Amino acid sequence: MVKRRKLVTIKDIAKEAGVSLATVSFALNNPERVGSQTRRHVLRIARELDYSRIKKSKMTGNIGLISDDYHNLLFGEFYNHVVFGILPELKKHNINILIDSTGNDPECFPKMIIKNKIDGVLFLGKSSRDLIFIAEQKGIPLVLVGHPIPDLELPTIIPDGRSGALQAINHLLELGHKKIAIIIGEPKFDPITAERLEAYRFALNKAGLKEDDKYIIEADYGQPETAIEATNKLLNLPDPPTAIFCTSDSLAYRSYEAIKAKGLKIPDDISVIGFDDITAPAYAELPKPELTTIHVDREEMGKSSVEILFDIIQNPEQTTYRYTLPVKLIVKWSTKLLKTQD
Template sequence: MVATLKDVATLAGVSVKTVSNVVNGYAFVKPENRRRVEQALAETGYRPNVGARNLRRGRTGFIALMVPELSIPYFGELAGLVITAAQGQDWSVLIEQTQGTRERERASLESLGPHMADGAIVSPEALEAEDFGDMAHGVPLVMLGEHAVDVPIDHVAIDNVLAAELAVRHLTSLGRKRIAAIGQNPHRGTAALRLAGYRTALAEAGLPQPPEFVVPALNYHRRDGAEAMAYLLSLPEPPDAVFCFNDLLAIGAMRAAAERGFRVPADIAIVGFDNTEESAYSLPSLTTIAPDKTAIAQTAIDLIRRRIDSTEDFEPQDVQTPFSLQIRESTGN
């Protein structure tokens, strides 16, 4: 039999209201009564009906998280951090993998509603401004990343331009003169910003920017990085350094370099982006831009909580979280 509040109250010799106050964390309960209730809770194995409680409060107890691909380590790690941050607010997380297509991203937004989730964290790659409209049906939204969508919703990201500049300046400080970039993609907002930072850092250093040194990547997987590096190393004058727009591209690039007899970093230095766990254990370990993923996840959850708790509407927040450069063996550390 499942224990009820009444069962707990009878065993503890207190009112049902007192048991409810203890279960819900209210402070104004006599210490002796609290002790007896807690003992009775343990003896009966009572578990609160979270679903019923949320229903009474007009809440679902869920947060939606929409990401392109969980197989990309950055999004997998970010999802874990969002889950941890959401647990601090007694939320569970519903994860939707959109594959970065506009159709799937639109469908995910359309499915939202107060009956589905209390809020949503969205990392889009293909959505346009008109796709938002009323699709969220009043559910608080937070957008992650730098997809260029001009909509009045809360936004959390790092400064991708400055981060890319930091990565390329590190390479120029090592005396590298022929620096390539892997990851150009017109459908990724972050790609345009990282490319802008790459170009700015090269211009500051007075280094050439051959068009063949900017290599596109349809996806951001290891294979894309390996294929791009194979092309770069086939050039009459290959680069002596490469800035990759995520860690998977960089790890694929390092593999392709090794297969062709190039030493990393002696012959070619490589920098990635995202500081995923794999980057610390690759051989050589990967120098990479390290966004504060914990801060991104916690800030997104805090913004949703603020929207829910606020009695007044407030202007959309554009929050930039910290980042750093993690120097490892792929650039000579």
């Protein structure tokens, strides 16, 4: 006889959490009506008890697209091209799209989620754990696009950051560089950053080079100008690097500014390599020299995210959580064979 797992109810959650049934109901269905500390406590208990999803009874013909930043979604150097891949794929299937933004506010819960008006949702970039969990409990299939959430096994599509970083560092090593710095755009514990940083260290160690913490500098993807200060720190070292790997093109182009301000030439005096291969940056035209970078097919990423979401909608029991998009090195004019001066 097969033993069935006991169905967890909101009464069980309320008892374990030490709150009322109404509080649990609000936390799951009207989260804006509950204090953030109480809501997180209730959601944590619900996760621990493996609270079951609510199954949708009928399809709406709508797919949600949620980002923490409208501007980043529509005009950002990276995600706008992801959206360009999403929209035609949805149109091809006669699916409506509902777009909303949390505005970097973890207390913001879009109505499309709360009122369960969508068949699935794509979360672009960083997303609120609470919002994602509420979507799950409402039975809304979802895909995280561009950024995973640590410790949560959720369908996620990201560029192959490890492969890209290895290609970048190996390219610089082949050019004779040994003093290679890296400018990262998030704290070291961020999953995207950690993956690229691990690959950077792996490539150096494999080449027999000792990594040096002074060559690892943190900037901020959200404020690319922070790469100027990061680059200055590197250039002001007694033993500055001969090459810099920036984990995004936007950081690399700001690094250009600091290098040129010092009167140095790229790539004659220092090589620079980026990541993303952006084609529509917040510049009138791309800075010179053309940047050697890691190409990410962002439109394909958007298209694939829709295909993954449709697959989850049709096969809710599928268990593949991580999808990686292949990337490739594009050699242009910002990297050069190191002069034999040592």
